[in-house]
Amino acid sequence: MRGAVQGVGFRPFVYRLARDLGLTGFVTNDGHGVLIEVQGGRVREFDPRLLSEQPPLSDIHDLHTRELEDAAFAGFEIRGSSATDAPTAVVLADTTPCHACRAEMRDPSDRRYRHPFLNCTDCGPRFSIVESLPYDRPRTTMREFAMCDDCRREYEDPEDRRFHAQPTACPRCGPQIKGELELGPGEILALKGLGGYQLLCDARDEETVQRLRARKHREEKPLAVMVRNVAMARELVEVSRLAEELLTSRAAPIVLLPMRGGVAPSVAPGNPRLGVMLPSTPLHHLLFETIDFPVVATSGNRSDEPICIDDQEARERLGDIADRIVSHDRPIARHVDDSVDTIANDRRYPLRRARGYAPRPVRLPRGTPTILALGGHLKNTIALSIEDQAFVSQHIGDLDTPRAREAFEAVIRDFLAMYAVQPSIVARDMHPDYASTHWWNDHRFDAREVVVQHHHAHLAACLAENRHRGPALGVIWDGTGYGPDGSIWGGEFLLGDARGYERVAHFKPFRLPGGDAAAREPRRSALALGVEPEGAFTAAEVALLRQMIERGTLAPWTTSAGRLFDGVAAILGLKQRSAFEGQAAMMLEWIADPHESGSYEMPVRDGVIDWAPTIAALDADPAIASARFHNTLLDVITEVAHEAGCPTVALSGGCFQNMRLLEGTLQRLESENFTVLIHRELPPNDGGIALGQVAVAAANE
Numbered sequence: 001m002r003g004a005v006q007g008v009g010f011r012p013f014v015y016r017l018a019r020d021l022g023l024t025g026f027v028t029n030d031g032h033g034v035l036i037e038v039q040g041g042r043v044r045e046f047d048p049r050l051l052s053e054q055p056p057l058s059d060i061h062d063l064h065t066r067e068l069e070d071a072a073f074a075g076f077e078i079r080g081s082s083a084t085d086a087p088t089a090v091v092l093a094d095t096t097p098c099h100a101c102r103a104e105m106r107d108p109s110d111r112r113y114r115h116p117f118l119n120c121t122d123c124g125p126r127f128s129i130v131e132s133l134p135y136d137r138p139r140t141t142m143r144e145f146a147m148c149d150d151c152r153r154e155y156e157d158p159e160d161r162r163f164h165a166q167p168t169a170c171p172r173c174g175p176q177i178k179g180e181l182e183l184g185p186g187e188i189l190a191l192k193g194l195g196g197y198q199l200l201c202d203a204r205d206e207e208t209v210q211r212l213r214a215r216k217h218r219e220e221k222p223l224a225v226m227v228r229n230v231a232m233a234r235e236l237v238e239v240s241r242l243a244e245e246l247l248t249s250r251a252a253p254i255v256l257l258p259m260r261g262g263v264a265p266s267v268a269p270g271n272p273r274l275g276v277m278l279p280s281t282p283l284h285h286l287l288f289e290t291i292d293f294p295v296v297a298t299s300g301n302r303s304d305e306p307i308c309i310d311d312q313e314a315r316e317r318l319g320d321i322a323d324r325i326v327s328h329d330r331p332i333a334r335h336v337d338d339s340v341d342t343i344a345n346d347r348r349y350p351l352r353r354a355r356g357y358a359p360r361p362v363r364l365p366r367g368t369p370t371i372l373a374l375g376g377h378l379k380n381t382i383a384l385s386i387e388d389q390a391f392v393s394q395h396i397g398d399l400d401t402p403r404a405r406e407a408f409e410a411v412i413r414d415f416l417a418m419y420a421v422q423p424s425i426v427a428r429d430m431h432p433d434y435a436s437t438h439w440w441n442d443h444r445f446d447a448r449e450v451v452v453q454h455h456h457a458h459l460a461a462c463l464a465e466n467r468h469r470g471p472a473l474g475v476i477w478d479g480t481g482y483g484p485d486g487s488i489w490g491g492e493f494l495l496g497d498a499r500g501y502e503r504v505a506h507f508k509p510f511r512l513p514g515g516d517a518a519a520r521e522p523r524r525s526a527l528a529l530g531v532e533p534e535g536a537f538t539a540a541e542v543a544l545l546r547q548m549i550e551r552g553t554l555a556p557w558t559t560s561a562g563r564l565f566d567g568v569a570a571i572l573g574l575k576q577r578s579a580f581e582g583q584a585a586m587m588l589e590w591i592a593d594p595h596e597s598g599s600y601e602m603p604v605r606d607g608v609i610d611w612a613p614t615i616a617a618l619d620a621d622p623a624i625a626s627a628r629f630h631n632t633l634l635d636v637i638t639e640v641a642h643e644a645g646c647p648t649v650a651l652s653g654g655c656f657q658n659m660r661l662l663e664g665t666l667q668r669l670e671s672e673n674f675t676v677l678i679h680r681e682l683p684p685n686d687g688g689i690a691l692g693q694v695a696v697a698a699a700n701e
Contacts, residue, residue: 003061009121024073179326190322195336196307197300220579251356373693383690399435427693431482454481461692470497478653479562490560498699525567596627
């Protein structure tokens with residue numbers, strides 16, 4: 001069997017099932033999954049029950065069987081794991097404590113009462129502690145902790161739910177906390193969690209939240225909040241049935257939900273949604289036994305740097321941010337941030353994929369060579385394909401800083417070592433100046449290079465995730481991607497599949513004065529669109545930028561939908577300089593009048609979408625103008641979809657994190673009988689393009 005079948009209690013389940021049926025044989029882990037030999041009079045009952053009664057965390061991808069000659073088995077046994085040269089087993093994601101473990105933690109008579117590191121085969125750390133495959137304790141960071149007699153007895157008893165639970169421990173033999181697990185008034189606490197450090201403070205305390213922002217250099221970007229339970233979440237946000245399922249799921253992601261209030265204004269300034277999550281480890285559950293208020297829970301890092309996982313590193317990098325550090329002595333094998341989800345069209349919609357989900361593979365339609373995909377520059381992830389599975393890494397982040405690039409290199413080394421492979425193909429983005437491109441140029445080894453256009457990767461990722469071979473019309477809208485013509489693409493309609501594409505439509509190009517600087521200053525995009533926002537510039541700045549636009553000096557051509565959103569936001573006076581990526585576009589989405597149904601003119605001629613009439617017609621009322629601008633984009637998408645003549649449309653790119661744009665497009669196209677594909681496992685932003693690079697490289701083999 002292949003799939004998520006290691007570290008989930010599968011072998012003891014098989015053992016109990018075989019004994020129940022009176023069968024003999026054995027079960028073992030290997031580098032590919034689980035291998036079983038079974039024989040006896042009721043052997044035909046074995047497979048159906050194997051599939052219908054499997055453990056809750058397991059996920060069987062493939063079950064291959066063949067008949068053998070009878071063997072001389074004395075009974076049924078669980079054999080030790082065997083390593084292979086090319087492991088392909090699925091490493092399980094880290095999961096929240098199960099109900100049984102939480103009950104033990106609350107029971108004063110239980111020997112694991114208030115133990116911050118309890119787990120069993122149904123829950124606990126996996127990806128954050130495993131170092132190599134197959135998944136056994138000596139290949140995890142728990143190898144340093146020798147089990148006591150009681151834990152060893154449970155670990156070796158096939159009837160116990162902790163049989164071969166690799167991270168199992170108790171207060172006598174397991175990891176220990178260093179420091180007092182509490183959060184005092186006005187305190188900023190650095191807490192070593194599952195996949196790295198978190199910074200915590202009282203989410204109701206405006207002064208403390210402002211101090212955290214100042215120290216972390218995260219001025220306006222929204223912060224996530226952790227709450228004790230769903231009841232506390234309901235005080236802060238609107239919790240639907242699906243939202244509750246996501247919050248209480250084994251992944252326990254941050255979920256963006258409509259805000260009610262109850263937190264300091266600076267937690268998510270101006271944002272109608274708040275990111276909320278429940279405790280994801282026993283450590284967090286214990287913390288909430290000492291407090292009864294929501295806490296800001298943000299990554300333990302400075303802005304644009306990877307999360308800290310090492311104790312010494314935390315003292316050096318977080319010492320002047322946190323008032324106090326609480327650590328523990330269980331090593332973290334790799335950084336794993338919190339995942340972020342939202343709800344779109346009454347389904348889960350991922351925005352960041354990490355703890356709880358990574359590195360769950362995406363199944364490919366056929367076997368592939370071993371491909372290493374380097375992803376993009378922003379919101380980076382990497383991917384590694386082995387046979388018919390693409391293992392997509394946890395969120396790494398933007399590769400702007402030396403520490404971020406070090407983390408990127410570490411994840412590459414980590415994946416290649418874990419799966420003991422050497423890729424025969426390396427797939428990278430077309431942009432010559434991405435950090436991922438520089439890494440490949442500096443580390444070239446014996447592998448064929450495949451260069452993948454950025455937006456083609458977005459299209460291919462959406463198709464691969466939906467197991468759709470294509471063709472499809474990809475509506476790929478984002479901030480930036482290097483085009484084959486050397487310009488900056490970003491408002492693209494690509495008709496094709498993983499093998500190739502035709503660019504059937506795009507926004508009319510405009511100059512981007514200062515290049516990347518325009519992403520930080522929406523006012524520059526506004527000026528490039530022909531409008532000078534009131535009070536946004538000095539006379540000298542206007543003169544210089546207009547000269548850059550006219551001469552094309554440091555002002556590349558772009559078709560970027562992201563910069564179009566920015567420009568409209570600046571023209572409407574919402575934001576002239578952004579504190580974080582996408583802020584202006586987010587503000588434009590938030591203010592749109594939900595009842596406005598009007599739109600502007602945005603003609604499509606010979607595949608070029610002319611935004612000029614829309615810019616000239618923008619209403620003075622920002623709420624009306626935003627709504628009509630969004631509605632105009634829906635008109636354009638629908639028109640191009642009909643002209644392209646393809647019944648399937650795939651939506652990808654960072655602009656489709658805009659819920660008004662995403663849900664409006666879905667409703668409009670589906671009402672006109674199009675099949676619409678959107679992301680369900682990977683983010684629509686650049687966190688998903690590594691999968692697309694794998695798909696393109698594999699399809700062109």
